[in-house]
Amino acid sequence: MRTPTGRQLRFGAELRKLRERAGLNATEAGQLLGIKQAQVSNMEAGRVGMSADRVRQIACHYDCSDTPLIQALSEMASQRTRGWWEQSRDLVPSSLLDLAQLEHHAHSLRDSTTARIPGLLQTREYALEIFRQAVIELSPPDIEHRLSFRIKRQAILFHEDEPTPYKAIIHEAALRMKVGGSTVARQQLQHLLDMSDRDHITLHAITFDAGAYPGSGQSIHYAHGPVPQLDTVYLDQAHGLLFLDAEAQLHKYRTLFSRIEAIALPPEKTQDLIHNVMREL
Structure with a gap:
């Protein structure tokens, strides 16, 4: 697996911040999202990609109501073209x-x-x-x-x-x-x-x-x-x-x-x- 880019790491870090603001640990977040704790960790480490819809779903589960931030993260997830x-x-x-x-x-x-x-x-x-x-x-x-x-x-x-x-x-x-x-x-x-x-x-x-x-x-x-x-x-x-x-x-x-x-x-x-x-x- 290729080492995540700085942008991928930043995206994962922002997902972690959303989870922490919701007062959830990785295990609790996995239960909400229907995935394993290891998958949550991989997402937050920038090692896996996801769709804009998935980002919005995660934000909903984390009770994030910051619409501009959610939109920005959704666009960030969609921008996968290598430069x-x-x-x-x-x-x-x-x-x-x-x-x-x-x-x-x-x-x-x-x-x-x-x-x-x-x-x-x-x-x-x-x-x-x-x-x-x-x-x-x-x-x-x-x-x-x-x-x-x-x-x-x-x-x-x-x-x-x-x-x-x-x-x-x-x-x-x-x-x-x-x-x-x-x-x-x-x-x-x-x-x-x-x-x-x-x-x-x-x-x-x-x-x-x-x-x-x-x-x-x-x-x-x-x-x-x-x-x-x-x-x-x-x-x-x-x-x-x-x-x-x-x-x-x-x-x-x-x-x-x-x-x-x-x-x-x-x-x-x-x-x-x-x-x-x-x-x-």
Whole structure:
């Protein structure tokens, strides 16, 4: 049996939350649903698929009256098509596959970064230099796989019909860092300006003058689901990606983003800052 994807694990976790809110253990839930306790465990571990009707039936047995959440979970169960990222299953870490799947299904995305341009906005040349400087040195083939994967992830911002709404808050340090040298840095800044002209993309900058602010020590990424309960935070750490979805964690990072955005420059002044940095290169 193939290891469940991040999305399948999340779906199972949400079923477990529904059961726990109903005050049921797995054995009691199995009796209500007419299945064995082991089958309940497999559902909550993301190891078995189910229909939208089955999700609604489970929600009914668990006395869940949150219609938007039930509808979102039903749609989640129905979306079984494997995406483009499956072609890279043996070429990049599994966490990157989960990230691409999460971004693909997100209703909107938010990033806050301090030392690098967000991956979804990186040029090929900028990203190449980032991968070349990885703490654990990557082989040329691995670099090419990571680079190709990152560029493919960016396609969600270019869909003609429904591009994913995206907001990025970038610290001035990232804008001024000459990753790959002046030419690459200048091309990257121009790319930011070009992307910021798109209606679904909003850029904010935080200047050095803003001083210390909440969350300044890490890159934070937030994927909005169809309902707030299905939002996800992911943190890019030295040992890999960390995905967070507990209610308290989501509340914490929603509040954090609000505070960060409150001290950031508006889009127009952000573009002015980028132009100034380009002139100084």
